Amino acid sequence: MSLAVIGAIDHFVLTVRSVEATCDFYRRVLGMRRLDEPNRPTALLFGTQKINLHEVGRTFEPKAKTPTPGSGDFCLVAAVPLAEVLASLEANGVSIEVGPVERTGARGTMMSVYFRDPDDNLIEVSEYPLD
DSSP states (O other): OOOOOOOOOOEEEEEESOHHHHHHHHHHHHOOEEEOOTTSOEEEEETTEEEEEEETTBOOSSOOSSOOTTOOEEEEEOSSOHHHHHHHHHHTTOOEEEEEEEEEETTEEEEEEEEEOTTOOEEEEEEOOOO
16 A cells, blocks of 8 residues: 555636636636635635636746646535535536436545536535434
8 A cells, every 4th residue: 555645636727718707707607715815826615625717818837738727527526415416506507417326436435416616617515414
């Protein structure tokens, strides 16, 4: 057995067409908080993690070799029941692509719903069963 050297995800970066549109979407639909700091990328805060945003033509170094809007595909774990996530999606006119469906995540079986953000990144929001 090898030693795990990574304990958690701190942040990841999305390249977006519009920081304003992206921040508005994630704030309204998922309740994330926007953070703007001088000479740093705008960030979306949630839990103890964040998403840094690089706007096309205004990226920060270092960065991915070929940053492209809409190439993200990631899963977030809900802090509220999935029913509340579904209600927020509906209230904000966000189309559900798949779900709720059962999936297997890092901690085991979970229920997931899939939808897209303004750049067409695929977002999965999941709920693990209560222990």
